[in-house]
Amino acid sequence: MSRDRxxxxxxxxxxxxxxxxxxxxxxxxxxxxIPRKRMKExxxxxxxxxxxxxxxxxxxxxxxxxxxxxFWGTWWAVPFFAAYGVLYGSTSDSRWHESGHGTAFKTRWMxxxxxxxxxxxxxxxxxxxxxxxxxxxxDTLIVGRDPEIAxxxxxxxxxxxxxxxxxxxVPLAFRLMFLHASGRLxxxxxxxxxxxxxxxxxxxxxxxxAIYATAIGLAIGLRTWLPVVLIGxxxxxxxxxxxxxxxxxxxxxxxxxxDHRLNTRTVKMCLVNxxxxxxxxxxxxxxxxxxxxxxxxxELHEEVKHDCAPAYPSMWAAYKEIVPAVLRQLRxxxxxxxxxxxxxxxxxxxxxxxADGRALPLAGPVAA
Amino acid sequence: MGQWVAACAAGxxxxxxxxxxxxxxxxxxxxxSPGDSYYATDGHCTHEQTLLCDGLVIGSVIECPxxxxxxxxxxxxxxxxxxxxxxxxxxxxxxxxxxxxxxxLSAACRxxxxxxxxxxxxxxxxxxxxxxxxxxxG
Numbered sequence: 084m085s086r087d088r089x090x091x092x093x094x095x096x097x098x099x100x101x102x103x104x105x106x107x108x109x110x111x112x113x114x115x116x117i118p119r120k121r122m123k124e125x126x127x128x129x130x131x132x133x134x135x136x137x138x139x140x141x142x143x144x145x146x147x148x149x150x151x152x153x154f155w156g157t158w159w160a161v162p163f164f165a166a167y168g169v170l171y172g173s174t175s176d177s178r179w180h181e182s183g184h185g186t187a188f189k190t191r192w193m194x195x196x197x198x199x200x201x202x203x204x205x206x207x208x209x210x211x212x213x214x215x216x217x218x219x220x221x222d223t224l225i226v227g228r229d230p231e232i233a234x235x236x237x238x239x240x241x242x243x244x245x246x247x248x249x250x251x252x253v254p255l256a257f258r259l260m261f262l263h264a265s266g267r268l269x270x271x272x273x274x275x276x277x278x279x280x281x282x283x284x285x286x287x288x289x290x291x292x293a294i295y296a297t298a299i300g301l302a303i304g305l306r307t308w309l310p311v312v313l314i315g316x317x318x319x320x321x322x323x324x325x326x327x328x329x330x331x332x333x334x335x336x337x338x339x340x341x342d343h344r345l346n347t348r349t350v351k352m353c354l355v356n357x358x359x360x361x362x363x364x365x366x367x368x369x370x371x372x373x374x375x376x377x378x379x380x381x382e383l384h385e386e387v388k389h390d391c392a393p394a395y396p397s398m399w400a401a402y403k404e405i406v407p408a409v410l411r412q413l414r415x416x417x418x419x420x421x422x423x424x425x426x427x428x429x430x431x432x433x434x435x436x437x438a439d440g441r442a443l444p445l446a447g448p449v450a451a
Numbered sequence: 452m453g454q455w456v457a458a459c460a461a462g463x464x465x466x467x468x469x470x471x472x473x474x475x476x477x478x479x480x481x482x483x484s485p486g487d488s489y490y491a492t493d494g495h496c497t498h499e500q501t502l503l504c505d506g507l508v509i510g511s512v513i514e515c516p517x518x519x520x521x522x523x524x525x526x527x528x529x530x531x532x533x534x535x536x537x538x539x540x541x542x543x544x545x546x547x548x549x550x551x552x553x554x555x556l557s558a559a560c561r562x563x564x565x566x567x568x569x570x571x572x573x574x575x576x577x578x579x580x581x582x583x584x585x586x587x588x589g
Contacts, residue, residue, distance in 0.1 A: 109499055123468070126507040126516075185519040210532075217518045217533045221499055277535055374507060374516050 085237045088416055091226050092235050094271040097446035098227025102339070105437060105445060108228050109221055113342040113432035114371050115387040125375045125383050132378040133187040136358065137197060140178070144170045148313060155309055164312060168321025169359075172249070175204035176325035177361035177377075183213055186376040187361075203291060205325075206256035206318050208263060210283040214275045220373055224338045224346040226442050230271060234334035236416040236442065238409045247326050249319040256318075257295075263288030324359070331401045332366045335408030337419045337440025342432040343370040345421065345440050349384065349394040350401045367391055390429050392422035417441040453542075453555030458491065461548050469513060469524075471504035474554060479541065480504050481550060482524045484511060489543045490524050491552040497529065497536040 091098045102108040117125075147167035154160040179201035181187040182194045202209035215230045222228035234243065242251050262269065263284045268276060276284065294314065301310040308316075337345040344367060352364045363369060365380035368387055375383050388394070395401040408420050419440045424431070433439050458472040464483040471494060472479040478494025480503045492513070496503055501517040508514075513524045520534030527540040542553040 122505075123507065185514075185521075213532060217498075220518060279535060280532060372516070374514065374519060 085416075088237070089235055089239070091444065091446075092232055094227060094230055094274045096227045098444070099274070101445035102222070102225050102228050105435065107222070107225050107339055107341065107435075107438065107445070110225075110341040110434075110438075111432075112223075112371075113344065113429065115390040115429070117372075117386050121386065122372070125372070125379045125386070128186060128189040128376050130189045130193065133181075133193070133197075133376075136361070137178070137187075139358075140170065140174065151312075152309065155307075165321075167313075168317040169324050170321070171204055171317035172319070172321030173324035173326075173328075174359045174361075175201045176329070177359070177363050179205050179207060179212075180216070180363060181361050181377050183209075183216055184373055186374060203294075204318070206253060206315075208259065208284055208287055210280050210287065211259075211263075211268070211272050211276055214277075214280070215272075218275045220370065223343065223370060224333055224336070224340070226338050226445070230275065232333070232338075233329060234409060236338070237413045238334075240409075240413075243326075243330075247323040249322040252322070253315075253318055260288045260292050260295075264292055327398070328356075328360050328363065330405060331364070331395075331398060334405045335412065335420045337421065338442035339445070340432075340438050340440050341434060342438075343367050344391050344424065345431055348401060349391065350398055351394050351396050352398065356398070389425060389427065392424050417443065453553040455544070455551045456554050458550045458552050461489070461545055461550055464489070464550070467508050467510070469504050469506065469508050471502065472552070478502060478504075479552060479554075480513070480524070481543075481552070482508060482513065484525070488525075489545055489550050491541040491543045492522070492524050492527055493539045496520050496522075496534060497538050498534045503538070 090096055099108075144167060147163045147170065151160045151163035151167055154163060178187075178197055182198035182201060185191070185194050187197065188194045199209055202212065219229050219231040224232055226232075245251050259269070266285050268281060268284065272284075298310040298314040302308060331348055331350050333346055333348070336347060340346050347367045347370050349367045350364045352360065357364060362377040362380045365384050368375070368380050368383045371387060372383060384394070395404075404420060408418070411418050419442075421440060437443060437445065456474055458474075458479065458481050459470060461483075464470050464481055466483055466487060467485045469480050469482045472481050472491075473494075480492050480494050482490040482492070484490065492503065494502055494504065496506075496515040496517070498515065498518060498520045501515050503513050503515060503522075505516040506514045507516070508524070511523050511525045512521050512530065514521050515534065518533045521530040522528065522534060522538045523530060524538075524540070527537045529535055529537050544551050544553075
């Protein structure tokens with residue numbers, strides 16, 4: 084039964100066509116009413132915040148790498164590589180995300196440059212993931228349509244835990260690199276990557292494989308782990324934090340809905356976490372208005388909070404809700420967290436009964 | 452030839468901004484460039500039919516509010532993923548403080564008119580020489 088339900092998440096499952104037929108794919112999502120003048124202010128970009136934050140980010144990465152190399156062979160290297168690993172293997176996720184949206188910088192080439200670098204660090208092909216994330220925003224948590232649902236119903240717990248140290252993502256990334264380097268895509272990727280974009284996927288995979296082969300070659304030739312600790316390795320030993328941040332976005336929330344207040348969380352975080360995560364903790368706001376740059380999201384939060392359920396006061400508060408919900412969904416896959424909106428908020432957008440969050444099957448039985 | 456339709460008052464659109472216009476059940480987007488020229492395109496992004504009037508105008512570029520698809524609204528040219536198909540543009544003129552768009556004239560017809568020596572370009576497109584140059588290069 085669980086395998087049958089998990090099969091519905093495949094982009095090649097009948098749920099995909101059924102979601103299109105029912106209007107859940109490419110649907111009209113709820114958005115808070117914000118005056119156009121204010122919205123323009125919020126969408127307006129400046130290079131300064133992202134240049135400052137990126138300079139600090141690269142400075143920290145290079146600094147910790149330098150200290151790690153300097154103390155290589157002693158236990159003193161461990162904390163420096165731990166910090167380097169988290170910056171490389173976790174915070175590249177939020178840089179990948181923001182520059183992928185093209186909203187971090189005002190200057191286009193800066194976004195594109197950071198996107199290529201962060202994609203390499205987080206081991207995501209920049210082209211396939213751009214299209215995958217585009218679909219995620221069009222059809223957020225629509226079963227059979229959204230390729231980026233991390234916590235399914237039932238959750239694949241072993242996989243999620245193993246991924247805290249990249250044990251699923253990294254082998255998968257290399258499998259895809261080899262597939263792409265041979266000029267092919269998966270069936271799911273073929274569903275959302277246009278023909279005209281595919282040559283970029285194949286080219287990037289070949290370049291990435293050459294870089295990793297060089298790092299491994301150096302490690303073997305020089306008889307030291309250092310090259311792979313610096314390149315690629317952080318995606319394993321530094322990956323836990325982006326997973327912990329990422330689970331707060333949608334885990335346990337409604338599926339097959341057309342209202343981000345039903346399937347997304349906003350979690351208050353401290354200044355350090357907000358720097359590391361580039362304000363993606365304001366995730367309801369980000370999904371409602373994806374063109375607002377990360378440094379304006381706190382202001383956007385103030386504009387829309389009257390329409391939303393109260394933000395979670397901390398990651399701890401969010402996880403106190405997420406863990407029991409995900410465990411309950413192991414046996415009850417229609418369960419989801421439905422939060423009470425503030426008094427006076429616009430009601431939830433539920434245009435059809437199937438858009439209430441339970442994610443009842445849209446198509447017939449799916450082969451396991 | 453198409454039909455000239457009054458879309459809005461010239462002052463309805465702020466400089467470097469866009470507003471929606473609906474006619475016969477079809478959506479259009481009316482732009483005012485930083486140089487105070489007016490342009491019109493289809494109302495929806497060619498990627499996933501999001502209304503462009505909710506997007507951000509930066510110079511001669513309109514960014515779709517959903518996925519950051521970017522078009523040069525002076526030529527309709529798609530500027531890269533996730534938009535791969537140009538957006539249709541329409542001739543625009545301003546008369547007595549009203550912005551008119553010519554509906555029913557295809558982009559191909561418009562290009563033929565633009566290269567015709569019989570018609571002044573500025574009468575159809577407004578007088579932003581830099582934008583005209585960009586459009587011709589595109």
